[in-house]
Amino acid sequence: MDKQLLKAAADKIFADMAGAMTVGLCYVGATTGLFTAMHDKGPMALQAVVDASGLQPRYVEEWLKGMACAGYLTYDPAAQTFSLPEEQAYLLASDGTDHYMGGLFSMATVLLKAAPRVAEAFRHGGGVPFSDFGPEGVVALDLVNRGQYEQRFASYWLRALPEVVGRLEAGGRALDVGCGAGRVCVALAQAFPQAQIFGLDPDGESIAQAQAAAQAVGAQVQFLAQTTGEVARGDGFDLITVCDCVHDFAAPVQTLQEIRRLLKPDGVLFIVEPKVADRLEDNRNPMATMFYGFSVFHCMTQSLANGGPGLGTCLGPARTGDLVREAGFSGFEHLDIKSQSFVFHAARP
Ligand SMILES: C[S@@+](CC[C@H](N)C(=O)[O-])C[C@H]1O[C@@H](n2cnc3c(N)ncnc32)[C@H](O)[C@@H]1O
Numbered sequence: 413m414d415k416q417l418l419k420a421a422a423d424k425i426f427a428d429m430a431g432a433m434t435v436g437l438c439y440v441g442a443t444t445g446l447f448t449a450m451h452d453k454g455p456m457a458l459q460a461v462v463d464a465s466g467l468q469p470r471y472v473e474e475w476l477k478g479m480a481c482a483g484y485l486t487y488d489p490a491a492q493t494f495s496l497p498e499e500q501a502y503l504l505a506s507d508g509t510d511h512y513m514g515g516l517f518s519m520a521t522v523l524l525k526a527a528p529r530v531a532e533a534f535r536h537g538g539g540v541p542f543s544d545f546g547p548e549g550v551v552a553l554d555l556v557n558r559g560q561y562e563q564r565f566a567s568y569w570l571r572a573l574p575e576v577v578g579r580l581e582a583g584g585r586a587l588d589v590g591c592g593a594g595r596v597c598v599a600l601a602q603a604f605p606q607a608q609i610f611g612l613d614p615d616g617e618s619i620a621q622a623q624a625a626a627q628a629v630g631a632q633v634q635f636l637a638q639t640t641g642e643v644a645r646g647d648g649f650d651l652i653t654v655c656d657c658v659h660d661f662a663a664p665v666q667t668l669q670e671i672r673r674l675l676k677p678d679g680v681l682f683i684v685e686p687k688v689a690d691r692l693e694d695n696r697n698p699m700a701t702m703f704y705g706f707s708v709f710h711c712m713t714q715s716l717a718n719g720g721p722g723l724g725t726c727l728g729p730a731r732t733g734d735l736v737r738e739a740g741f742s743g744f745e746h747l748d749i750k751s752q753s754f755v756f757h758a759a760r761p
Contacts, residue, residue, distance in 0.1 A: 434482040435520045437475060441484075442504060442514035446475065447496060450485075451505035455493035510563040515555025522552045523709035530713050539717030542615055545710065550618050554593035557656065560751075561595035566603030569684075572747040573758060576651045576680050580604040584650035587612060589640055589671060590657030594622025594633065601631040612636045612643055640670035648676035655684040656754075658735065659727035660711050662720030668739030672761045681741065683732065683757040690728040699753070700726060729755055
């Protein structure tokens with residue numbers, strides 16, 4: 413055995429474990445308001461952070477030290493002060509913006525709670541159904557995607573489909589399939605007040621959170637706790653959006669066929685999926701590593717729990733296109749929209 417490689421392997425295990433513990437510390441920082449309490453304050457002594465956050469001194473002290481070791485805070489040993497750098501604040505003390513990344517830490521804590529059950533599924537099959545992740549699972553998904561859906565969906569992403577924008581401005585009909593906490597629907601309702609907006613999700617908890625989100629801002633959205641096979645087609649939809657869900661479907665081709673039937677003949681399906689490469693060898697990076705974790709502990713397992721194929725978070729653009737074509741769509745195109753974490757496709761019936 414190569415001793416240097418052995419040391420490197422041990423160092424990597426410690427680094428990954430440090431990363432896992434840092435996730436926990438960041439979860440505390442994001443959910444207790446510690447990041448926000450330190451935002452724009454410059455160097456702070458322990459007591460100043462305690463006063464600003466209203467939290468328990470001994471906990472705050474240990475958190476500050478851990479976060480300084482992790483490189484999230486700068487530490488001045490002479491003054492014994494801690495600062496939250498501007499860049500960290502931009503990403504972590506910015507809840508509700510499209511650049512907020514603190515929601516990822518809530519996602520990690522929700523997903524890893526399922527780890528013992530997922531390990532059991534490795535032995536005996538089955539999986540962990542979506543509903544078993546509870547209300548906090550829906551909240552965590554919302555925290556991760558909300559800012560981008562609110563601030564980019566209607567004003568930027570959808571502009572890649574000008575004909576759809578025109579039809580919604582004139583009062584068309586749009587349906588968000590797998591609407592989760594409802595932010596896409598709310599964004600569409602606010603951007604296109606003449607349009608009829610529907611959100612569909614088979615998960616009752618998601619629909620309840622979506623209804624609350626729409627009510628909070630007075631957005632006119634009809635939410636349906638239904639499947640795509642149950643929803644009334646009416647005159648059909650000009651736009652159907654499927655955000656971060658195709659890879660979750662337990663019957664992907666059937667669901668896409670049902671979506672196709674719901675579209676008007678000249679309607680458009682807009683698909684948002686996690687940004688991964690098609691080939692595993694091109695996915696050896698932190699983003700895909702994170703997505704494979706999301707997959708094992710959530711996306712794949714909840715599909716397998718429902719007897720689905722367990723496509724997983726890293727489905728990739730090529731296989732997404734295959735599914736869409738198999739469902740009978742004639743056109744499938746990649747849309748040139750910039751995003752760190754998503755890719756975008758359009759398909760026509
Ligand atoms: C990862 S979440 C995404 C939620 C939301 N679209 C977002 O981007 O935040 C996947 C959603 O798809 C929903 N879902 C799963 N299978 C579905 C199906 N066959 N039809 C409609 N929605 C489905 C789940 O209930 C869940 O809300």
